[in-house]
Amino acid sequence: MAHDSSFVSRGFHGRRRGEADPGRVPPGQYVTPDFPVLSAGPTPHRSLELWNLSIIGEVDETRGWTWEEFSALPTEEITVDIHCVTKWSKLETVWRGVSVDTLLDGIETAAEYVIQYSDGGYTTNLPLEDVTGGKAWIVYEYDGEPLAPEHGGPARMLVPHLYFWKSAKWLRGLRLQSEDDPGFWEVNGYHNYGDPWQEQRYWGD
């Protein structure tokens, strides 16, 4: 981000609280010990009996898991920093879930994009390569506990290298496609890719 050094806010010194390694916090972000909640509508409450997860779209065959099947898949514990476009970052968050690589293993596709879709109608889009190769998980535990509904439970996406709106809450499936298709926030003023290190918050950033 360009810094116009001629501009100074009179009397502002800053608190610089929670100053972790400065190289660890993306530009414009501050570190919080809390876990703020952001969502655009009511929190859906989906019982596990009625939950399933699907891989659909341009694939040789669609796949689906019930909760029982999904929770039997091999999991990983993931410890990562997360960055919300509303400016907070939270360091060393601990999750447990299934790597997207595990879910896509053996699937044949020519798709280059993936659309996450959720209960409540939320969607967000990414290049497929941003969720493969050990970069993304579908998680259902946070800090050793089942993921709370307001944080996206039963299961949410975790794509920690991008702003957190790219990690859909209440995830129900991934749609693979050859064309990009901007999602909920992406059509409402937010950046199509959302790299926090490039400060890609809004359209045109």
Next chain:
Amino acid sequence: MAGAALLGRLTWQPAEVADVVTETPRTKTLVFEVPGWPGHRAGQHVDVRLTAEDGYQAERSYSIASAPDGSRLELTVERLDDGEVSPYLTDELRPGDRIELRGPIGGYFVWELSVGGPVLLVAGGSGIVPLMAMIRTRIAAGSGTEMRLLFSSRSWDDVIYRDELERLAGDAGLVVTHTLTRSQPPGWTGYARRVDAEILREVGPRADERPHVYVCGPTPFVEAVAEALVQLGHEPRMIKTERFGATGG
């Protein structure tokens, strides 16, 4: 440099403080002059950036309180005692000072005349700010859209925009209902508890009138209100929420 690739980028703009208005013991409205402000829609927010002498910067997001009005822009900021930015904005800023901001931001939690009504606004504390922009937009346009505000505050002294809301409540089609959750003035006959399904049912509009609902406040408030609205039969997609946590500012 201003080629096509840069069109649409929200650039940082200087904003000069024209006035500071005390709303409640904890909140102030900052009135800015922003030369070249492109205008906004009610419900949108701006990013604010402060720069210390050594170049250290802090950014936060604040909802816009004012209806679109040329280069004039109002933010209402609640002072968070452990905050980094809000105590500076509420305690330090005075007319003539400048900050930087960029916006407007957000295209979902928005109301404008074309959305129509009826409209139900449910505010908790400083969650009133973007909803007030909606009320002011309606008033400025002389619109008769049915709009109801249910506003939860801790006490009568904590009611942000109290005098203006009292004045506007006489406007046809605009109904303002308060609930005071912690303390009430002598003789108070209004609601005196947290917003629940019963209050929402009494305030209306009914779910079958398909109101556009906007809820803004702290996370537990928004969670409780949105859930009660769904129980009352409001379609989830008609309920737009904006939340803020206990920290941030």
